[in-house]
Amino acid sequence: MSTVEAKAPAGFAPVYTRPKSLSAARFTYCPGCHHGIITRLLAEAIDELGIVERTVGIAPVGCAVFLYEFFRCDFVQAAHGRACAVATGIKRANPDLIVFSYQGDGDLAAIGTAETVHAANRGENITVIFVNNQIYGMTGGEMAPTTLPGMRTVTTPEGRDVRTTGYPLRMSEMLAQLEGPAYITRQAVFDVRHVQMARKAIIKAFQNQIEGKGFSLVEIVAACPTNLRLSPPEAGRWVAEQALKYFPLGDLKVRE
Amino acid sequence: MRVLMRGNEAMAEGAIRAGCRCYFCYPITPQGELVEYMARHLPRHGGVFLQAESEVAAINMVYGAAAAGVRTMTSSSSPGISLKMEGISYLAGARLPAVIVNVMRAGPGLGNIAPAQGDYFQATKGGGHGDYRLIVLAPSTVQEAAELVMLAFDLSDRYRVPAMILADGMLGQMMEPVELPEPIPPEKIPPRPWAVSGAKGRPPNVISSFDLDPYRFREILRALWDTYREIEEKEVRWEEYATEDAELVLVAYGTMGRICRTVVRRARKEGLRVGLFRPISLWPFPSEPLRKLAERVPVLLTVELSAGQMWEDVRLAVEGRAKTPFYGELGGVVPTPDEVLREVKKHVHS
Numbered sequence: 001m002s003t004v005e006a007k008a009p010a011g012f013a014p015v016y017t018r019p020k021s022l023s024a025a026r027f028t029y030c031p032g033c034h035h036g037i038i039t040r041l042l043a044e045a046i047d048e049l050g051i052v053e054r055t056v057g058i059a060p061v062g063c064a065v066f067l068y069e070f071f072r073c074d075f076v077q078a079a080h081g082r083a084c085a086v087a088t089g090i091k092r093a094n095p096d097l098i099v100f101s102y103q104g105d106g107d108l109a110a111i112g113t114a115e116t117v118h119a120a121n122r123g124e125n126i127t128v129i130f131v132n133n134q135i136y137g138m139t140g141g142e143m144a145p146t147t148l149p150g151m152r153t154v155t156t157p158e159g160r161d162v163r164t165t166g167y168p169l170r171m172s173e174m175l176a177q178l179e180g181p182a183y184i185t186r187q188a189v190f191d192v193r194h195v196q197m198a199r200k201a202i203i204k205a206f207q208n209q210i211e212g213k214g215f216s217l218v219e220i221v222a223a224c225p226t227n228l229r230l231s232p233p234e235a236g237r238w239v240a241e242q243a244l245k246y247f248p249l250g251d252l253k254v255r256e
Numbered sequence: 257m258r259v260l261m262r263g264n265e266a267m268a269e270g271a272i273r274a275g276c277r278c279y280f281c282y283p284i285t286p287q288g289e290l291v292e293y294m295a296r297h298l299p300r301h302g303g304v305f306l307q308a309e310s311e312v313a314a315i316n317m318v319y320g321a322a323a324a325g326v327r328t329m330t331s332s333s334s335p336g337i338s339l340k341m342e343g344i345s346y347l348a349g350a351r352l353p354a355v356i357v358n359v360m361r362a363g364p365g366l367g368n369i370a371p372a373q374g375d376y377f378q379a380t381k382g383g384g385h386g387d388y389r390l391i392v393l394a395p396s397t398v399q400e401a402a403e404l405v406m407l408a409f410d411l412s413d414r415y416r417v418p419a420m421i422l423a424d425g426m427l428g429q430m431m432e433p434v435e436l437p438e439p440i441p442p443e444k445i446p447p448r449p450w451a452v453s454g455a456k457g458r459p460p461n462v463i464s465s466f467d468l469d470p471y472r473f474r475e476i477l478r479a480l481w482d483t484y485r486e487i488e489e490k491e492v493r494w495e496e497y498a499t500e501d502a503e504l505v506l507v508a509y510g511t512m513g514r515i516c517r518t519v520v521r522r523a524r525k526e527g528l529r530v531g532l533f534r535p536i537s538l539w540p541f542p543s544e545p546l547r548k549l550a551e552r553v554p555v556l557l558t559v560e561l562s563a564g565q566m567w568e569d570v571r572l573a574v575e576g577r578a579k580t581p582f583y584g585e586l587g588g589v590v591p592t593p594d595e596v597l598r599e600v601k602k603h604v605h606s
């Protein structure tokens with residue numbers, strides 16, 4: 001799996017190139033998946049801060065499981081939901097490293113809720129990228145804790161019934177209540193403006209770690225076009241119009 | 257210098273002397289003194305002590321610290337060890353060295369906090385999911401507890417296989433004089449070129465137990481099992497006591513092994529030719545030496561604080577060469593030497 005970098009013809013300067021911290025491996029995400037955008041933003045942030053040689057990533061269980069193949073930095077693959085505990089172990093063992101985890105909503109907000117809450121509460125000096133696509137992508141589109149009321153998934157074929165399955169879990173709001181975290185923000189990547197904002201948030205979340213400020217989490221409300229059974233543009237619009245109703249964007253906690 | 261210590265404390269001190277610098281735990285009886293000792297002493301050695309939110313988190317912190325290249329340990333007791341099994345399987349799959357101490361109590365379920373040996377299967381046959389083994393060492397004195405913890409770190413590093421100390425509540429709580437082994441100097445700890453330490457001037461290191469390609473994954477597991485075979489060849493440990501002329505040999509480990517030593521002495525006083533075979537490494541199990549013993553000893557009586565778990569390995573090793581009766585106690589009840597002796601007398605004649 002490798003890609004060929006297009007060479008700009010004479011007299012033209014390339015304005016969109018592959019981030020240096022990405023390897024030559026091709027992404028394994030479906031076409032139009034927001035994971036692809038977020039993974040690239042992460043690489044851009046690592047490039048911009050010049051930290052690839054001291055960064056350790058933690059790959060989740062979920063559609064981003066192959067993250068370790070995409071990056072040119074050290075990586076640890078974690079058990080489903082345990083990334084924040086694994087990150088704690090790495091960072092405590094070697095505080096000079098820049099440690100980030102990248103986790104889906106099933107990973108971070110269902111099976112890994114305890115590990116996430118307690119890492120945040122301890123103010124672990126790590127960076128967490130939380131991809132909230134309101135679905136279990138990898139296992140075939142089951143209900144996630146973040147699935148919207150009435151939303152059809154393979155395990156809520158009639159739509160999510162809040163009376164029996166509860167409400168979309170607002171993890172970032174919960175975490176923002178804690179003393180521990182330094183930075184909790186919710187972003188999106190469905191259009192260029194939001195992509196730029198998300199990029200800034202990711203950079204800030206790493207900057208915080210470099211400065212020793214503590215736990216920083218960037219939630220990104222994302223689309224899984226495959227399981228929404230929508231085209232990528234429609235899926236993006238769906239995030240903007242439906243998902244943001246439950247997951248309003250913006251900073252939830254900023255400790256300066 | 258000899259010091260008086262509890263088994264739990266000796267294991268903690270052994271870990272510190274072995275160069276353990278990250279320890280993650282969740283409180284549970286009967287291993288509380290180990291946690292407390294680490295909380296007091298590890299930070300003084302520049303180490304990390306962290307009380308996690310659960311055993312699940314603690315073992316995953318161990319996974320992270322091991323990946324980062326530090327000697328690391330966690331300890332717990334039976335119900336907590338069950339929770340650690342997911343993480344232990346990942347450690348085994350990712351070839352990370354780490355030490356896990358199980359100060360066993362009686363189960364299943366919440367059971368009770370009395371000493372038991374009901375986790376033998378879980379420790380020696382895998383325990384978590386998938387095709388793996390742990391190096392499992394079973395101390396029977398406080399001295400041995402300190403020494404085996406240090407050995408566990410060395411073996412785990414040498415083979416990149418997680419190691420477990422299988423102790424029990426009795427051993428954890430009892431106090432004995434200990435001659436503490438010399439600390440292992442940091443330069444003697446094997447380098448870890450595979451650890452995640454920042455991909456500077458080298459290709460990235462990846463710690464993972466994941467491979468979607470069955471043929472590639474098969475090769476990874478074949479290499480793992482080659483290592484297990486090597487461990488089975490080189491790392492079998494056991495102790496024999498008064499077996500030379502024995503008509504009956506007791507087979508017991510840990511606390512039960514210790515009680516059986518007393519049984520042997522009493523039996524000998526009464527003129528009964530009784531000996532003891534005490535496995536120290538439960539995996540690899542000392543099958544070969546036991547088989548040899550079975551060729552000259554007519555009765556091998558396995559005694560356990562369980563319904564008979566190690567007993568299965570004894571029978572597999574002996575393969576009918578000798579009689580292999582069993583005596584065990586359940587629920588945290590520890591038989592007295594006299595009770596075991598009564599059992600012995602059913603099989604030998606004076």
Ligand SMILES: Cc1ncc(C[n+]2csc(CCOP(=O)(O)OP(=O)(O)O)c2C)c(N)n1
Binds near residue numbers: 136
């Ligand atoms: C302990 C355990 N339980 C269940 C699974 C199966 N599993 C794999 S990915 C996944 C959900 C992933 O969903 P999410 O975290 O939202 O990430 P996404 O795939 O949507 O990016 C599940 C349940 C597993 N690998 N391990």
Ligand code: SF4
Binds near residue numbers: 029030133
């Ligand atoms: S299943 Fe959904 S989340 Fe997973 S890669 Fe495909 S589009 Fe993305």
